Amino acid sequence: MLELRNISYQVEDNIEILKDINLTIGDGFTAITGPNGGGKSTLAKIVAGILTPTSGRIILDGEDITGLSITERARKGVSFAFQQPVRFKGLTVKDLLTIAAGKDTSINEACDILSSVGLCARDYINRELNSSLSGGELKRIEIAMIIARQTKLSIFDEPEAGIDLWSFNSLISVFENLHKKINGSIVIISHQERILKTADRIVVISGGVVEREGSRFEIYDDLINDTDPQICAKLKEEV
Amino acid sequence: MNKFEENLLAEIADIHGTPEGAYNIRVNGKAGGRASSANIEIVSKEDKPGIDIIIKPGTKNESVHIPVIISESGLKDLVYNDFYIGEDADVVIVAGCGIHNCGDQDSAHDGIHTFHVGRNAKVKYIEKHVGDSDASGGNIMNPQTICYLEEGAYLEMNTSQIRGINSTIRVTEGTLADNSTFIVQEKIMTTGEQFAKTDFNVKLNGRNSSTNVVSRSVARDNSRQEFISNIEGNNECSGHSECDAIIMDRAIVTAQPSLTAASVDASLIHEAAIGKIAGEQLVKLMTLGMTEEEAEEQIVNGFLK
Numbered sequence: 132m133l134e135l136r137n138i139s140y141q142v143e144d145n146i147e148i149l150k151d152i153n154l155t156i157g158d159g160f161t162a163i164t165g166p167n168g169g170g171k172s173t174l175a176k177i178v179a180g181i182l183t184p185t186s187g188r189i190i191l192d193g194e195d196i197t198g199l200s201i202t203e204r205a206r207k208g209v210s211f212a213f214q215q216p217v218r219f220k221g222l223t224v225k226d227l228l229t230i231a232a233g234k235d236t237s238i239n240e241a242c243d244i245l246s247s248v249g250l251c252a253r254d255y256i257n258r259e260l261n262s263s264l265s266g267g268e269l270k271r272i273e274i275a276m277i278i279a280r281q282t283k284l285s286i287f288d289e290p291e292a293g294i295d296l297w298s299f300n301s302l303i304s305v306f307e308n309l310h311k312k313i314n315g316s317i318v319i320i321s322h323q324e325r326i327l328k329t330a331d332r333i334v335v336i337s338g339g340v341v342e343r344e345g346s347r348f349e350i351y352d353d354l355i356n357d358t359d360p361q362i363c364a365k366l367k368e369e370v
Numbered sequence: 371m372n373k374f375e376e377n378l379l380a381e382i383a384d385i386h387g388t389p390e391g392a393y394n395i396r397v398n399g400k401a402g403g404r405a406s407s408a409n410i411e412i413v414s415k416e417d418k419p420g421i422d423i424i425i426k427p428g429t430k431n432e433s434v435h436i437p438v439i440i441s442e443s444g445l446k447d448l449v450y451n452d453f454y455i456g457e458d459a460d461v462v463i464v465a466g467c468g469i470h471n472c473g474d475q476d477s478a479h480d481g482i483h484t485f486h487v488g489r490n491a492k493v494k495y496i497e498k499h500v501g502d503s504d505a506s507g508g509n510i511m512n513p514q515t516i517c518y519l520e521e522g523a524y525l526e527m528n529t530s531q532i533r534g535i536n537s538t539i540r541v542t543e544g545t546l547a548d549n550s551t552f553i554v555q556e557k558i559m560t561t562g563e564q565f566a567k568t569d570f571n572v573k574l575n576g577r578n579s580s581t582n583v584v585s586r587s588v589a590r591d592n593s594r595q596e597f598i599s600n601i602e603g604n605n606e607c608s609g610h611s612e613c614d615a616i617i618m619d620r621a622i623v624t625a626q627p628s629l630t631a632a633s634v635d636a637s638l639i640h641e642a643a644i645g646k647i648a649g650e651q652l653v654k655l656m657t658l659g660m661t662e663e664e665a666e667e668q669i670v671n672g673f674l675k
Contacts, residue, residue, distance in 0.1 A: 181653055181657070201653060201656040201657055202656045202659060202660060202661050202662070205656065205657050206659050210657070211657050213654065217651050217653075217654040219651060219669065219672060220586075220614070220672070220673055221669075221671075221673040221674070221675050222668070226672060227658075230655065230658050230659075231658045231659075233659055276658065280658065280659075
């Protein structure tokens, strides 16, 4: 379980990106949605340790991890799939899956993971993560790395972005299978209706605050029918 | 050979015990073992130090190893090795030099290799340079690789120098006839106060000749690197050179790629990039559980793999 207590994040000129966020994320799927620039990705980076909050505490399974480094949090079981995957000259897909798994990954294991994200493993296992891969391919490999890690908290920042031809049913089944394996928390930052429909809980972050949160049943219909132009226009556009 | 020499031989040429096929091992400026094969003849030069390696036309799937080991501190070794690769041959040539310097004087090896690659012959040339030092003596290597490619010839050169060479000036030249191809992949890492200069000069004289010169390097500590390349397009041809360097600590890297076109049908491109390890790469590997130092090593090792 992840608890965020009074998380605030300010940048230069005292601009507040996040304002006193209080949130508890339990096991199962949590979808975080809301307009662009609302603070969703910033919050994810704060949980992963990439950004340091101006104030507030981050508690993972009862342990205060606020002062821990990115590496220490990763080793405690925090995984984070970037919205924009990173390219590496010289490192292959298998290298990165091995690093992610924390142990030597057999060809069969690597192939199973790649197949689950819709990549023909044989064609990719020895490819470098360089500019020869498309954005969509990199995105799937980014997701594959999180699957390889199988940690208790997995955060995906807009996993659907850039994946055009891959059906969302496959993407959703990836998350469902991951949940069966880890039996932990999966947090998905998304604008996609079909991902929101799958979530156990939905959190709406807008203007740096938690505007609303609750079960899918409590939030989803309100969100789709919302007349608030700031949230609704963006969501409908994305859907 | 002692244990140090055997280890160096294994590292630079993957030789354990007696190598298969044709070979010539040079240890401290003297013959350390030689064998010719039915198709590959190795003979000593009469007028200067070095050997001629003569590969018969049509020789297929054979290899020749010509490593050099230096373990005497203060030795200055100069050697001329000429390769004559017959038409339609398809061979692998493994060279390389390892220096173990346990004294206070500089040890040096200058290997001048000239390749005459016959019509439609195919050569893969692997060259690895490494050095170790127990004392203050430096290790110096100044290799020259001069390549003449006849019509339809193909030469792929994989060269690496990633440890223990204090100073190096590496000169590589290619002269290409019609339909020939010259590929170079270079990997270099310098540390401490080391200096490495690479100088490529490729003349695309033949119609449909092509070259691709790719250098990846990592400069650490106070080391200095210079990358110079010039591709001349004198006919309908294509040439590409790429210098990609990671700079760390207080290192200095210079890249000077240049192109000269003397034909309107020459298609020439150069790329040069020097930069530190991207912060986002370190962060990504740290989110996978690596420390910053482990991530840095992983990125460098992958880059030079």
